[in-house]
Amino acid sequence: SRGMGSLSMKDGVNYVKDDFLLNTIDIVQDPSAPNAYVNGIMEGVSYEMDRPGHYTMTIEKGETEVKEPIKESYSEEQQSAGFEHFLSKL
Structure with missing residues (x-):
């Protein structure tokens, strides 16, 4: 969890x-x-406080474009890589 204020x-x-x-x-x-x-x-959404009490939502450009269709299932390696990428953004 992260708190901001x-x-x-x-x-x-x-x-x-x-x-x-x-x-x-x-x-x-x-x-x-x-x-x-x-x-x-x-996913890929961040909130930045630009002045006290006012937050701006920012979205990473790469996350707003669909690069390939969503797959029904992913291999364990793909899941691990995706989770690792997610944690690196925290």
Whole structure:
């Protein structure tokens, strides 16, 4: 998970302000049903705070173009490579 927002200091204590945004992921490596893998819909999306309380969504250019049709299933090596790529973007 990743959190983004601003803090305010009061009596020597930092308080999280209302502009806080929490991003999380839920990972299931081995689904209980065959071919039950989810197709990601927001992969490659980042949020940047350009001023306090205002976030801009940015999408990596390569992620917005479809390079090949979605396959029904992937080999274990392809799944590992894809997951490794995902983790490298965190």
